[in-house]
Amino acid sequence: MNAEPPKDRFQSPQEDSGPSYLRAGHTLRSWLLTTDHKRIAILYLFAISFFFLVGAIAAALIRLDLLTPAGDLLTNDGYNRAFSLHGIIMVWFFLIPSIPNTFGNFLIPLMIGARDLAFPRLNLLSWYIYVVAGLVTLYVVLGGGVDTGWTFYTPLSSVYANGAVVAAILAVFISGFSSILTGLNFIVTIHKLRAPGMTWGRLPLFCWSHYATSIIFVLATPVLAITLLLVAAERLIGIGVFDPDLGGDPLLFQHLFWFYSHPAVYIMVLPALGVISELITCAAHKRIFGYWFVAYASIAIAVIGFFVWGHHMFVSGQSFYASAVFSFLSIAVAVPSAIKVYNWTATLYKGDVELSAPLLYALGFIGLFVAGGLTGLMVAMLAIDVHVHDTYFVVAHFHYIMVGGTVTAFFGAMHYWWPKITGRMYNENLARASAIIILVGFNITFFPLFVMGYEGMPRRYHVYPEQFQVLQVIASSGSALLALGYLLPVFYLGWSLFRGERATANPWGATGLEWTTSSPPPKHNFVEQPVVVRGPYDYPLAHPASRDNG
Amino acid sequence: MSGFFPWQPAASAYGRQIDLLAAAFGTMVWLLAIPVFVLMAVFAWRYRRTREVNRQNRPNGNVWVEASWSVIPFLMILVFYVWATSLYLDLRQPPEDAVTIDVVAKQWMWKFQHPEGAREINDLHVPVGTPIKLVMTSQDVIHSLYLPALRIKQDVVPGRYSTLWFTADRAGAYPLRCAEFCGADHSVMGGKLIVMEAADFAAWQAAHNGNGALSAAERGARLYRTSGCAGCHDRTQEGLAPALSDIFGRQVVLADGSRTRADEQYLRDAIMLPNKQVVAGFRGIMPSYAASFSAEEVADLVAFLKSAPSADGRIAQP
Numbered sequence: 001m002n003a004e005p006p007k008d009r010f011q012s013p014q015e016d017s018g019p020s021y022l023r024a025g026h027t028l029r030s031w032l033l034t035t036d037h038k039r040i041a042i043l044y045l046f047a048i049s050f051f052f053l054v055g056a057i058a059a060a061l062i063r064l065d066l067l068t069p070a071g072d073l074l075t076n077d078g079y080n081r082a083f084s085l086h087g088i089i090m091v092w093f094f095l096i097p098s099i100p101n102t103f104g105n106f107l108i109p110l111m112i113g114a115r116d117l118a119f120p121r122l123n124l125l126s127w128y129i130y131v132v133a134g135l136v137t138l139y140v141v142l143g144g145g146v147d148t149g150w151t152f153y154t155p156l157s158s159v160y161a162n163g164a165v166v167a168a169i170l171a172v173f174i175s176g177f178s179s180i181l182t183g184l185n186f187i188v189t190i191h192k193l194r195a196p197g198m199t200w201g202r203l204p205l206f207c208w209s210h211y212a213t214s215i216i217f218v219l220a221t222p223v224l225a226i227t228l229l230l231v232a233a234e235r236l237i238g239i240g241v242f243d244p245d246l247g248g249d250p251l252l253f254q255h256l257f258w259f260y261s262h263p264a265v266y267i268m269v270l271p272a273l274g275v276i277s278e279l280i281t282c283a284a285h286k287r288i289f290g291y292w293f294v295a296y297a298s299i300a301i302a303v304i305g306f307f308v309w310g311h312h313m314f315v316s317g318q319s320f321y322a323s324a325v326f327s328f329l330s331i332a333v334a335v336p337s338a339i340k341v342y343n344w345t346a347t348l349y350k351g352d353v354e355l356s357a358p359l360l361y362a363l364g365f366i367g368l369f370v371a372g373g374l375t376g377l378m379v380a381m382l383a384i385d386v387h388v389h390d391t392y393f394v395v396a397h398f399h400y401i402m403v404g405g406t407v408t409a410f411f412g413a414m415h416y417w418w419p420k421i422t423g424r425m426y427n428e429n430l431a432r433a434s435a436i437i438i439l440v441g442f443n444i445t446f447f448p449l450f451v452m453g454y455e456g457m458p459r460r461y462h463v464y465p466e467q468f469q470v471l472q473v474i475a476s477s478g479s480a481l482l483a484l485g486y487l488l489p490v491f492y493l494g495w496s497l498f499r500g501e502r503a504t505a506n507p508w509g510a511t512g513l514e515w516t517t518s519s520p521p522p523k524h525n526f527v528e529q530p531v532v533v534r535g536p537y538d539y540p541l542a543h544p545a546s547r548d549n550g
Numbered sequence: 551m552s553g554f555f556p557w558q559p560a561a562s563a564y565g566r567q568i569d570l571l572a573a574a575f576g577t578m579v580w581l582l583a584i585p586v587f588v589l590m591a592v593f594a595w596r597y598r599r600t601r602e603v604n605r606q607n608r609p610n611g612n613v614w615v616e617a618s619w620s621v622i623p624f625l626m627i628l629v630f631y632v633w634a635t636s637l638y639l640d641l642r643q644p645p646e647d648a649v650t651i652d653v654v655a656k657q658w659m660w661k662f663q664h665p666e667g668a669r670e671i672n673d674l675h676v677p678v679g680t681p682i683k684l685v686m687t688s689q690d691v692i693h694s695l696y697l698p699a700l701r702i703k704q705d706v707v708p709g710r711y712s713t714l715w716f717t718a719d720r721a722g723a724y725p726l727r728c729a730e731f732c733g734a735d736h737s738v739m740g741g742k743l744i745v746m747e748a749a750d751f752a753a754w755q756a757a758h759n760g761n762g763a764l765s766a767a768e769r770g771a772r773l774y775r776t777s778g779c780a781g782c783h784d785r786t787q788e789g790l791a792p793a794l795s796d797i798f799g800r801q802v803v804l805a806d807g808s809r810t811r812a813d814e815q816y817l818r819d820a821i822m823l824p825n826k827q828v829v830a831g832f833r834g835i836m837p838s839y840a841a842s843f844s845a846e847e848v849a850d851l852v853a854f855l856k857s858a859p860s861a862d863g864r865i866a867q868p
């Protein structure tokens with residue numbers, strides 16, 4: 001491999017480092033009371049994977065039910081509870097914590113040369129808060145469910161719904177504290193614990209994107225918490241904040257809810273963008289094109305993302321001028337996203353590209369993210385949104401971003417950092433196959449939804465017109481393929497844990513600080529405090545004398 | 551292919567403009583996306599590790615390149631922004647001569663009230679080529695009236711009046727759906743929009759108005775009388791309550807000095823939440839009728855107040 005990073009990138013190369021974090025204690029207690037950010041990341045990985053499974057089962061129920069126009073599998077109410085739980089679990093218990101709380105937790109200290117996060121015990125506390133919130137959610141699942149949709153629109157949620165609304169609200173409310181504490185921890189860590197020489201200009205883009213994400217965590221989550229408390233108070237004691245019969249305003253809820261929940265979309269996707277930046281630059285063995293543009297694009301997305309919430313309300317009855325301004329700002333937020341996509345493409349140019357599984361996941365991500373982003377522009381257009389709002393078109397759009405984007409990036413990150421986390425290599429051919437199966441299965445599942453949506457198929461319909469059955473069946477069969485693509489890694493990654501080839505410290509020939517320590521890393525990450533003397537993506541020029549003769 | 555793309559041609563000129571806009575924007579979306587997809591694939595393959603190619607002079611960034619590929623697509627999209635926003639503005643401005651139909655949504659049905667008296671549930675009959683303005687409110691949760699064949703929808707919110715207008719220009723029956731999740735039977739809350747030729751519509755209307763049905767304004771007048779509204783509002787000399795003749799559309803001066811236009815929303819609030827906007831010169835003594843009147847009865851009262859002004863400040867009684 002001729003693309004090893006230059007030896008002088010780090011002034012203190014790591015020597016033999018003692019037992020890995022995985023072997024530093026074998027008891028259950030040593031895991032459940034750990035303050036090691038890497039172990040907490042593993043704890044999160046288990047908890048989050050469990051909820052991904054629960055949310056996926058709800059999705060499978062939905063897709064099976066939609067095989068027939070009359071929805072023969074579930075009752076009306078059962079269908080509503082299935083999609084409500086699917087949304088609540090996937091958004092708050094998978095998408096939002098997925099990349100930050102696992103990979104962010106594991107990697108940020110390693111990437112900036114720190115021994116741990118700034119507040120290790122707070123980090124453990126946020127995991128426990130997440131688990132408590134998860135238990136309340138399980139209570140909701142087992143207690144019959146909730147029938148409000150994940151958006152909890154009032155007055156349906158505050159007066160009319162008959163499911164376990166307050167328990168579901170409580171679960172989301174509690175999980176918010178986990179988000180806030182994690183965000184605080186990341187911000188302080190990135191500010192205060194960078195290794196000597198790790199300037200902001202040498203910060204990996206993964207850390208930049210998590211920094212931007214953390215700002216949203218800290219600023220937006222409290223708004224959601226207060227909003228949900230008000231819904232619970234209205235439901236329990238009848239205060240008149242949202243209920244028009246008591247002098248409240250139902251649209252106030254939507255403003256408050258989307259003030260959090262639109263930025264929350266960027267909580268879901270910004271960490272994914274950070275992952276892809278790392279994957280692309282490493283697979284290309286080349287410095288990322290326009291480092292500062294990519295870094296500042298993350299901050300710009302986080303900031304502008306706070307000013308676009310009204311684009312969820314174009315048909316709600318808000319004023320024309322509000323809609324026109326929100327539409328404009330929604331278009332503006334696409335610019336920093338587009339910058340990233342173009343820069344990733346330009347990074348591949350004249351690269352030394354290794355067609356690895358992480359790269360395939362990254363390319364799949366970019367394709368789906370572009371499709372999701374551009375259709376997002378379509379729904380930001382006022383007159384188009386009036387037609388496709390609350391239809392499958394919107395469902396397709398946000399699944400391209402959240403599933404095609406965030407979940408694909410999560411799997412890409414899993415493959416890229418798996419050797420670092422576990423110290424084992426996996427079967428590369430199976431990994432490439434899973435990346436391709438996911439890409440194909442995803443498109444078969446969700447592309448038909450664009451067509452149905454434009455034809456007027458509303459979302460959240462248990463019974464639907466027969467004209468849509470062919471497309472529904474195609475979508476459902478695609479989801480089976482998608483499920484296969486998601487299950488395959490469980491087997492070959494699980495197998496690699498026991499039989500996989502031992503990974504070297506730096507199997508990809510990458511340049512990040514996390515690759516200078518052993519795989520898996522020792523308990524305290526680095527034997528000696530690393531000192532950084534170069535930028536994060538300084539790859540040497542491979543094949544220096546080669547000419548293009550083809 | 552009709553099973554795959556049972557594309558319904560739009561049943562209004564407005565709807566066809568939406569289709570044109572969406573098709574044009576969709577084309578641009580592909581034009582912006584395809585170069586990215588192609589270049590990604592080409593670069594990944596051409597510069598793959600095992601291949602000997604020229605990798606000299608690798609660029610690491612260029613402000614002008616970055617600026618151009620951010621600004622140029624943005625400007626292209628701005629053109630569509632102006633186009634889409636102006637269409638949206640049209641949708642917000644119903645013509646003066648539009649026929650007003652009152653709509654009340656409730657779990658899980660649509661109730662329509664024609665100005666001449668005909669009432670119907672879930673199905674809505676309208677004449678072809680006539681501008682129709684729907685004035686909508688909800689009795690319980692938020693619903694959303696969606697007419698896919700016209701490419702329009704509008705949320706129907708309890709405690710508020712929202713409007714939607716259209717001119718259907720192709721006779722036929724089109725789906726009418728609820729688009730905002732509204733509870734257990736959300737997916738079956740719908741009916742048909744039936745667009746009829748003028749003669750057919752006249753016949754339909756005659757058949758449905760004929761059997762002694764009162765118009766909305768007539769029902770409102772009866773309610774006005776039986777609920778005792780006249781007791782205060784027709785005795786304006788004593789300064790007990792403001793006169794209501796010719797109230798609709800008038801500027802009203804409120805106790806806090808601000809002005810507002812007496813539209814459907816104002817009149818509804820004056821009945822349901824009377825202390826929200828007290829008229830200047832009067833005390834806020836009117837009780838709330840929120841518990842007494844249904845959303846439909848309020849709509850009837852508003853229709854009456856719109857319809858029957860008289861010169862002497864007293865309101866015309868039928």
